[in-house]
Amino acid sequence: MRYITFALAKGRLAKKTLSLLEQIGITCEEMKDEKTRKLIFVNEDLKLKFFLSKASDVPTYVEYGAADIGVVGKDTILEEGRNLYEVLDLGFGKCRMCVCGPKEAKKYLNGSQLIRVASKYPNIAKEYFYNKKLQTVEIVKLNGSVELAPIVGLSEVIVDIVETGSTLRENGLEVLEEICPLSARMVVNQVSQRMEQERISKIVTALKKLLDEKKQG
Ligand SMILES: Nc1ncnc2c1ncn2[C@@H]1O[C@H](COP(=O)(O)OP(=O)(O)OP(=O)(O)O)[C@@H](O)[C@H]1O
Ligand SMILES: O=P(O)(O)OC[C@H]1O[C@H](OP(=O)(O)OP(=O)(O)O)[C@H](O)[C@@H]1O
Structure with a gap:
């Protein structure tokens, strides 16, 4: 199975992004080590890869397909004007x-x-x-x-x-x-959205469910 790659904005949004992903079972322990100089992290069991990049670069990685999924602020999405799908408002970083x-x-x-x-x-x-x-x-x-x-x-x-x-x-x-x-959004590469529709939808649906539960609770 092919890896699905996440590009996550480092800085202010990183911790909450990792925490949300963790709550739907997408974990990457190594990435939480703030001292690490490693740039890319792999979860072999889930066939997922993750990297943190400067926020303004996230839309670029996603447009070019170097990452399938990105998490970044709406401000950065608007400013960069890249071709990608914005699939979910994550509700933090407001x-x-x-x-x-x-x-x-x-x-x-x-x-x-x-x-x-x-x-x-x-x-x-x-x-x-x-x-x-x-x-x-x-x-x-x-x-x-x-x-x-x-x-x-x-x-x-x-x-x-x-x-x-x-x-x-x-x-x-x-x-x-x-x-x-503004708030943090999940974005998806336009080709990945078609090629990996099932796996990506599963992630988006799980996040939506979690966010709905949080809203109600
Ligand atoms: N008070 C805030 N100031 C700035 N950004 C905020 C704030 N609250 C939420 N955000 C969100 O967090 C993102 C900014 O995160 P951060 O400040 O870590 O990165 P940055 O300022 O883009 O990076 P850099 O400092 O490297 O230029 C913004 O893009 C925005 O979506
Ligand atoms: O309304 P507030 O809660 O005060 O937050 C807004 C401030 O925070 C951000 O700056 P940041 O800390 O990212 O530094 P920067 O100005 O160097 O980008 C933003 O650019 C504002 O200056």
Whole structure:
């Protein structure tokens, strides 16, 4: 039997992903060792392979079929725009993609003045402002601590993830507009979905059942 390969986003989402998989009997003990430098893990009994990669690379591995299944945030799926099937909302890693800035910056969001928008998510930002028909924006790509940009005068507003809102509050910024809700999703390679339909469906169905039970309980 062929192996089914999982690409999992490392970082914030990894622990919960492994825990959910474990609850449906998909285990990979070796992977839980945070000190390991090993990159790929095999469960011989279940004929499964697993690897952790940078979140933004998960959709790439899945589109190319290097992984059959991926688990990654909706933000990354939207930003990467890869060809894949999104099959399940896993319900954790919940947060929101928002336009944020100082209160006074709200006026720019319906005006015609040229503004800069800093973001780790330039594609999401570009699409949002395009759909809003606000074309007087210049998107500036940053790689982290995006809240700094309006504080130091790099941009008027930012497009970023908001979870508790603490980062915004502590820096005198606020949510000006909400773009969309986010959470961790399961994605599947389009060919694998057909070729391994039975095995993949079994996994998705088991996860759905588990998530439904959790919701009710
Ligand atoms: N408060 C939050 N901040 C950022 N991401 C969050 C938050 N809450 C949930 N998430 C989810 O977790 C994912 C980010 O995980 P993590 O911060 O580990 O990776 P990353 O920021 O993409 O990686 P890197 O720091 O290497 O750029 C996001 O893609 C999002 O879906
Ligand atoms: O609403 P909060 O609960 O404060 O969470 C949101 C913050 O967390 C994320 O940053 P992260 O910690 O991933 O660091 P980064 O800014 O370097 O990406 C995100 O980019 C926000 O800055």
